[in-house]
């Protein structure tokens with residue numbers, strides 16, 4: 016269970032134990048929403064000692080005499096289109112509770128303990144609707160070999176200084192060092208099934224770095240990924256979250272299938288396979304999510320080596336009807352995707368090739384690969400494949416609605432705490448400026464930046480920050 020939800024539930028239990036002080040156990044009756052941030056609402060009530068449900072329910076834009084009083088009491092729903100109003104201090108809206116466990120009725124909800132049919136219907140989601148009610152969204156994706164530079168600027172953009180001796184372990188090629196460039200295999204999007212023209216990334220996508228293209232769909236759609244493997248090892252496209260048949264799983268293991276159902280398990284160099292994934296309701300936002308959720312995809316033939324070599328990307332699923340023509344959730348102005356991962360290049364399919372291209376000769380390949388200092392120099396503490404602030408500076412506008420989708424990946428070292436300086440986010444309904452990530456964990460955090468300037472966004476694990484897991488964003492007012 017997510018730790019934030021866990022904390023919220025804990026506080027709910029405390030709240031319930033003193034519910035007599037909150038208006039006869041009803042906690043304001045219809046004045047409370049169990050939707051979205053129900054735990055947050057109750058936690059706040061306890062912390063500030065105010066009465067439950069004293070704030071009148073009102074719609075966005077309406078003002079009351081309480082406005083600006085500084086109290087956090089009352090109702091804070093975090094549902095659907097009302098979500099961003101929370102940033103501006105507006106109170107909650109019962110309208111949003113339709114999406115909650117309880118339909119706005121505190122008694123039915125039992126504060127998150129509802130195990131009845133309504134709750135389980137939400138868990139299951141409506142069955143997948145026929146394709147004629149949704150869209151088929153096709154992406155043409157190749158896996159292709161590239162030389163990737165983790166530090167293209169050639170200096171530490173966080174300090175503004177040349178790399179220190181310690182930093183040069185990761186950035187300076189030499190007799191026993193690869194430096195900042197590695198041979199990698201990355202997902203890249205093409206414009207058609209001919210795979211002749213690479214799809215150009217927009218300025219808003221620059222921050223993706225070595226990540227693959229982002230797949231967008233809404234509940235009710237079908238995703239078709241036409242995959243062409245140009246790399247010199249078998250690769251796949253394995254999704255999280257969406258619904259797939261066995262020939263769309265993109266993972267190899269003893270699963271009792273055979274024949275055509277194995278074609279997805281490993282696409283050889285020069286081969287193609289089309290992965291078809293349905294997007295049922297259970298692949299989309301849950302009761303406490305905003306208008307969209309994040310899933311990852313990655314190659315899962317030799318999972319650790321495939322990932323380390325670079326085959327990973329993002330996917331966004333919105334509620335039905337919430338994906339705009341610009342491939343954005345309709346209530347979001349900008350999407351940002353970050354993967355915090357220590358890319359262990361020692362485990363790449365292409366480590367030998369990287370050594371041969373970038374380590375100064377002479378060297379003995381096997382002796383070098385067994386050397387501890389050399390191995391440490393290949394642990395790239397990166398965000399989307401950049402270290403020491405070498406990514407293009409992410410530009411955000413003051414006041415716009417920004418949705419961050421963040422994931423962790425990797426091994427036992429990959430315990431990350433992405434931290435925003437300068438601005439804050441709402442994450443799981445809680446006000447935060449630091450998230451928590453374990454490998455393959457994905458979080459969504461929303462920000463309305465209000466502090467102008469250039470700010471660092473970095474992993475707060477000290478060793479990771481010191482070794483380069485940092486990037487810059489700039490908030491501008493225009």
Ligand SMILES: [Cu+2]
Nearest residue numbers: 431474476479
């Ligand atoms: Cu970290």
